[in-house]
Amino acid sequence: MYYLYTITDSVSVPPKHMSEDAEGATTDILRSRYERTLDKDIGIILVVFNVRNISDGYILPADPNIHHDVTFDVLAFGLDVEEVVVGEVSELADFGLFVRLGPIDGLVHLSQITSDFITYDRKAGVFVSKNTKRTIKKGDTVYAKVSTVSMRNSIQDIKIALTMRADGFGKPEWIKEDKLKGIKEKRRKK
Template identity: 40%
Template sequence: MFKLITVRDIVRIPPNRFGGDLNEVAAEILKLEYEEKITPNLGFIIAVVDVIDVGIGKLLPGNGASFNHVTFRVLTFKPDMYEIVEGEVVEIVEFGLFVRLGPLDGLIHVSQVTDDYISFDIKKGTLLAKETGRVIMEGDKVRARIVAVSIGTGGSRSGKLGLTMRAPYLGKTEWIQDKILGIEPERKPKEDKGDKRRPPKESKRKRKRRR
């Protein structure tokens, strides 16, 4: 998920920066161009870590700047399909919950929280499992699997992640710990509604005999 990637690009160095250290100048320019941006190939770029090499610059007619091939490394956040991730619940809404995963938030739809029926408590801002009584609230730590990735371009919120917790050893950290220890959640007993079936109707022949 967090990766160090080596990148090669052309950097335009303006004439007023020719007297400075080229590595430092290139690093400053690259930070402005790359950091806190999203690209399909690199994911979310957190930081330009260092500049490895600055090539000999080329001058173009009518442009006083120098164009240099620069090799550098970036620290990125690039989620992969089916990857297991851990994060903190930062928001709960009627249709699911949002989990903070580094620079991006992932969405877990209510249908992907547990196998239990989930309801939203609007007053408390929590999700409640009907049978087990388990509760999820803001600040909970959860483990989930990435099932959908949509990486856009530009700002830090243009990427979307879909997550699920409906698998063994996924969910709230407390649930996972209970699973490891063999502790099963207490399920609410089902209500005994009794036999509401109607008694069989008597046939017309039996009614005539009685008369």
């Protein structure tokens, strides 16, 4: 989910920042370049911090900027297929529900909410399963598994598909009920 990375890069400080100290100018430029961006290798970069090892500035021919080599840390958010996540239901729709996963939402398609037949009651703003009568609504906490991650060019283009069909997923109450049901069935078999 959340990862820390150390990055080394070169920063170009324009003349308008010459009156600032090198650390402040470099930090501002790094934040504007990296924060709230998508890197396909590490995920969404949330924050830049701990800027250090700023080299003495050097000038390139025909370039008015001062360049510094610098090391810094970033906090990034990324998901892997098969990763188990916990999130809050942020929105319901006819085709499924959205789960808030840090800075982005993942979609649980209607067919992936539960193995039971489920319908959406738009008036009540709730999904209801046919046989078990389990419900799920906006604000509920759920456990899900990442089934696909599609990262394109921007944060807005990220698509996360989730599933809650397997045992051990869904609302915490569902998981607890299933565990108790399993214990009772084992006792009956003995």
